[in-house]
Amino acid sequence: MSHSEHLSFKPVDNDRLARLCGPLDENLKQVETGLDVTIQRRGESLRIQGERARDAVTALTRFYLLAEKQDLSIDDIQLGLVEVRQAAPTGEEAEADAPALVTRRGDLRGRTPRQNRYIKAIQDYDITFGIGPA
Secondary structure: OOOEEEEEOOOOOHHHHHHHHOHHHHHHHHHHHHHOOEEEEEOOEEEEEOOOHHHHHHHHHHHHHHOOOOOOOHHHHHHHHHHHHHHOOOHHHHOOOOOEEEEOOEEEEOOOHHHHHHHHHHHHOOOOOOOOOO
16 A cells, blocks of 8 residues: 655745756655655655655655754664664664674665565575576
8 A cells, every 4th residue: 555645845946946856856766766756856845656656755854954954964864763763763774683684794684675575585595596687
């Protein structure tokens, strides 16, 4: 079941909104990827769809407040998304047996349900192919 949320920033501050979205809406794309949601933007209004739509609204509101004083970097977005995911795990991420790969540098965990399924497949099968961008 897909959830839908609407978010609008009033009064409109175009400079702040531009800092929130990033160049070519790159920051919004990071939020989409990190929370497995779809974001549609028209001016200052955002429509968010997906299982984690409420988490995306929380993250975008937080990022909008940060954008008042500074430009947002990709690192700012990534760290904020990690905080949001840790604060409210849902779905597969909430399972106690969420897969993790143990490496010398620490445990690797999936950030999205699809990444969790991929890590589980790596653990369950001798050969696993991943097709697409890294």
